[in-house]
Amino acid sequence: MSQQIRKNDMLPYEEDLMKNRYLLTMQEGDVTGDGIPDKVYLYGSKTADTKSSFVDNISIVIEDGYSGKNSTITPDFNAGYNPRLFLGDFTADGVDDIKLSINSGGSGGYGYFYIYAYINNIPTEIFNFNQYNALFQYKVDYIDLYRVVVYNVNHDKLFVLDVSYKGDEYVSQYYDESGMLKMPIQGDVLGVNAIMPFIQNEEVNAYELLVYQRIIGPINSDTLGYIENVLSWDGKEFYSTRMSAVIPGLLLNPPVG
Numbered sequence: 257m258s259q260q261i262r263k264n265d266m267l268p269y270e271e272d273l274m275k276n277r278y279l280l281t282m283q284e285g286d287v288t289g290d291g292i293p294d295k296v297y298l299y300g301s302k303t304a305d306t307k308s309s310f311v312d313n314i315s316i317v318i319e320d321g322y323s324g325k326n327s328t329i330t331p332d333f334n335a336g337y338n339p340r341l342f343l344g345d346f347t348a349d350g351v352d353d354i355k356l357s358i359n360s361g362g363s364g365g366y367g368y369f370y371i372y373a374y375i376n377n378i379p380t381e382i383f384n385f386n387q388y389n390a391l392f393q394y395k396v397d398y399i400d401l402y403r404v405v406v407y408n409v410n411h412d413k414l415f416v417l418d419v420s421y422k423g424d425e426y427v428s429q430y431y432d433e434s435g436m437l438k439m440p441i442q443g444d445v446l447g448v449n450a451i452m453p454f455i456q457n458e459e460v461n462a463y464e465l466l467v468y469q470r471i472i473g474p475i476n477s478d479t480l481g482y483i484e485n486v487l488s489w490d491g492k493e494f495y496s497t498r499m500s501a502v503i504p505g506l507l508l509n510p511p512v513g
Contacts, residue, residue, distance in 0.1 A: 276301050276302055276303065277299055277300065277301045277313065278299065278300060278301070278302055279297055279298070279299055280298045280299060280300050280311065280339060281297075281298045281340065281341055282295060282296065282297050282298070283295075283296045283341045283342075283343045284296070284343075285343040285352035286321070286351060286352055287318060287343065287351065287352045287353065287354060287373075287374055287379075288318075288320055288321070288322070288351075288374050288377070289349070289350075289351040289374055290321075290322055292321040292322045293321045294318060294319060294320055294321040295318070295319040295321065296316060296317075296318050296319075296341060296343060296354055297316065297317040297318075297319070298314070298315075298316055298339060298340070298341050298356075299313075299314070299315050299316075299317060300312065300313055300314040300315070300334075300339060301313040309337045309338050310335070310336070310337055310361070311335065311336065311337070311339055312334065312335035313334060313335070314330075314331065314334040314335065314336075314339050314356075314358065315328055315329060315330045315331075315334065316328070316329040316330075316331075316341070316354065316356060316372070317329075318354075318379060327378075327379055329354075329372055329379055331356060331358075331368070331370050332384075332386070333358065333368040333386075334358075335358075336358035336359050336360055336361060336367070336368055337358070337359040337360070337361045338358070338359045339356065339357070339358045340356075340357050340358075341354065341355065341356060342354075342355040342357070342453060343355075344453050344463045345461070345462045345463060346371055346373070346382070346383075346453070346462065346463050346464075346465070346489055346494075347373050347382070347462070347489050347491075348460055348462035348489060351373070351374065353371055353372060353373040353382070354371065354372040354373075354379070355369070355370070355371045355383075355451070355453065356368075356369070356370045356371075356372070357369050357451065363476055363477075364446045364447065364449075364470070364476060365446070365449050365470065366446055366447040366448055366449055367385070367448060367449065367450065367451075368385055369383065369384075369385040369388075369448060369451045370383060370384055370385070371383035382489075382493070382494070383465075383494060385447070385448045385451075388448060388467070389447045389448060391410055392408065392410060392411070392469075392483075392485065392496075393408070393409045393410055393445075394406055394407060394408055394409060394444070394445035394471075394483070395407045395409060395442075396442060396443035396444055396445060396471060396472075396480075397440075397441070397442055397443075398419075398430055398437055398440075398441035398442070398443070398473075399437060400431075400435060400436050400437050401435045401436075402418055402419050402420040402427055402431060402435055403416050403417065403418060403419070404416070404417040404419050404443060404471075404473075404480055405417075406443075406445065406471055406481075406483070406501050408499070411496065411499070413499055415483075415500075415501035417471070417480055417481055417501060417503055418503075419473075419480060421503065421506055441473070441474055442474065443471065443472050443473045443474060443478075443480060444471075444472050445469050445470070445471050445472075445483055446469055446470045446471075446472060446476075447469065448467055448468070448469055449468045449469055449470050449482075450467075450468045451465050451466070451467050451468075452465070452466040452468070453465060453466075454466055456486075462489070464486055464487060464488050464489075464497075465486070465487040465488075465494065466484060466485070466486055466487075467483075467484070467485040467486075467487060468482055468483070468484060469482065469483040469485075470482055470483075471483060471501065479504075480503065481501055481502055481503040481504070482501070482502050482503075483499065483500070483501055484499070484500045484501075484502060485498070485499045485500075486498040486499070
């Protein structure tokens with residue numbers, strides 16, 4: 257799953273500014289593991305339209321706090337909206353790792369997510385959203401009595417949602433008056449929407465990942481619920497420790513007017 261990132265000793269300063277390349281943000285933390293704070297820069301190219309949050313040619317530049325040398329990481333998907341950095345220890349080795357998040361801007365609300373850690377003094381990819389999507393695939397089928405079955409193909413897990421909460425107007429599209437399905441209907445689970453770092457065990461003081469994916473019906477705007485998957489690091493890669501399917505809550509007394 258890991259992929260080593262090629263080192264580059266040049267910072268993109270004056271020549272890149274000529275290409276509308278900007279410093280988007282900077283975070284500081286010990287990512288190399290020598291106990292000395294390093295600087296992690298996020299660069300990208302922006303159009304002349306300053307109101308747009310679209311950025312392409314996104315790259316991460318790591319300035320080693322001890323040697324002053326720089327390493328550059330360019331993700332496979334390096335264009336999108338609102339790119340941002342998060343530094344935190346995901347591998348429980350006491351050293352900060354680098355999380356990169358980029359919004360796709362598409363109607364599905366999914367994003368591009370990467371995590372990099374220094375392994376053998378080289379910044380190395382340890383999480384890739386595309387690889388995650390390939391490892392966590394689903395089938396979504398409507399069945400009788402207002403139920404929807406969400407089946408995780410890779411990990412052989414089954415979830416059953418009750419969609420009667422969506423109301424008579426919704427269910428009457430797909431079910432007859434006795435609750436029987438009128439015709440075969442399929443939904444889908446979209447790619448990763450968000451990845452939230454959180455600390456579950458304060459004694460270890462390392463971050464785990466809560467991954468969200470949206471469960472939809474026959475059309476993209478029809479949200480049925482969400483897959484929530486907790487990932488932990490086992491020393492070599494992230495693995496699933498808890499997976500759930502959840503539905504939105506209902507207002508018992510909705511506001512009037």
